[in-house]
Amino acid sequence: MSVLPPVRKDRIISQLPKCFNKGAALNTEDEFHGKVKTACLQQRTGTVGRFKISKVIVVGDLAVGKTCLINRFCKDVFDKNYKATIGVDFEMERFEVLGVPFSLQLWDTAGQERFKCIASTYYRGAQAVIIVFDLTDVASLEHTRQWLEDAMKENDPTSVLLFLVGTKKDLSSPAQYTLIEQDAIKLADQMKAEYWAVSALSGENVREFFFRVASLTFEANVLAELEKSGSRRIGEVVRNSLNHLILWF
Ligand SMILES: Nc1nc2c(ncn2[C@@H]2O[C@H](COP(=O)(O)OP(=O)(O)OP(=O)(O)O)[C@@H](O)[C@H]2O)c(=O)[nH]1
Numbered sequence: 001m002s003v004l005p006p007v008r009k010d011r012i013i014s015q016l017p018k019c020f021n022k023g024a025a026l027n028t029e030d031e032f033h034g035k036v037k038t039a040c041l042q043q044r045t046g047t048v049g050r051f052k053i054s055k056v057i058v059v060g061d062l063a064v065g066k067t068c069l070i071n072r073f074c075k076d077v078f079d080k081n082y083k084a085t086i087g088v089d090f091e092m093e094r095f096e097v098l099g100v101p102f103s104l105q106l107w108d109t110a111g112q113e114r115f116k117c118i119a120s121t122y123y124r125g126a127q128a129v130i131i132v133f134d135l136t137d138v139a140s141l142e143h144t145r146q147w148l149e150d151a152m153k154e155n156d157p158t159s160v161l162l163f164l165v166g167t168k169k170d171l172s173s174p175a176q177y178t179l180i181e182q183d184a185i186k187l188a189d190q191m192k193a194e195y196w197a198v199s200a201l202s203g204e205n206v207r208e209f210f211f212r213v214a215s216l217t218f219e220a221n222v223l224a225e226l227e228k229s230g231s232r233r234i235g236e237v238v239r240n241s242l243n244h245l246i247l248w249f
């Protein structure tokens with residue numbers, strides 16, 4: 001039997017991390033939802049699914065920096081040479097949120113047109129979508145609408161959390177940054193996405209961003225489970241995700 005090692009000390013989240021910009025945030029609360037905190041304290045979240053995991057897809061134009069962003073967070077490395085992702089890559093990152101083990105399945109998709117067809121077959125069932133653009137390339141920001149539309153064809157827009165992330169912050173001058181940020185915030189607001197600006201090269205905001213993704217998907221995941229379990233009655237027979245009949249008590 002294989003036993004997972006404990007979650008890394010720098011992946012433990014006990015407070016809701018702050019948003020990047022209050023003008024384009026999924027929420028501006030200071031703390032986790034009260035119901036979520038209580039459930040985690042009582043470890044009630046385990047009643048529905050003990051092993052919590054959320055699927056996150058990362059999309060955006062070619063060479064905007066999707067792979068570098070993931071690699072900076074998961075492996076703390078940066079490669080200045082461009083190696084196109086072919087189809088999709090996958091990383092699993094384990095956290096502990098409010099004392100509960102939680103994993104993010106990060107799907108790094110290809111931005112190149114010729115691989116889009118393969119990559120899009122992995123879009124389904126995402127709890128969060130990270131749409132990436134390059135802060136030094138306005139066209140890549142304009143294309144984010146199309147990436148969103150494609151990702152949403154395979155997902156339920158009412159339950160997916162959206163993040164709009166500008167990369168390569170180290171390369172943009174303050175004047176260039178201010179200009180593109182205005183447009184990005186406007187767009188994030190229209191998409192109902194949370195806006196972030198990061199640099200995989202320097203690491204600026206990378207950890208903060210992924211902690212925010214982990215925290216908000218965890219919170220949404222627990223709230224959905226509480227809602228489901230609350231609407232069930234004792235003795236009720238339900239189907240679980242594997243389509244097995246189970247007795248609810
Ligand atoms: N200066 C700087 N360069 C970056 C940053 N992030 C990525 N790059 C560079 O941009 C290029 C493309 O990065 P990738 O992460 O491979 O881009 P991608 O979005 O995964 O590209 P596809 O897999 O083709 O879709 C590489 O040469 C990286 O070194 C950053 O934050 N700063």
Ligand SMILES: [Mg+2]
Binds near residue numbers: 067084108110
């Ligand atoms: Mg890539």
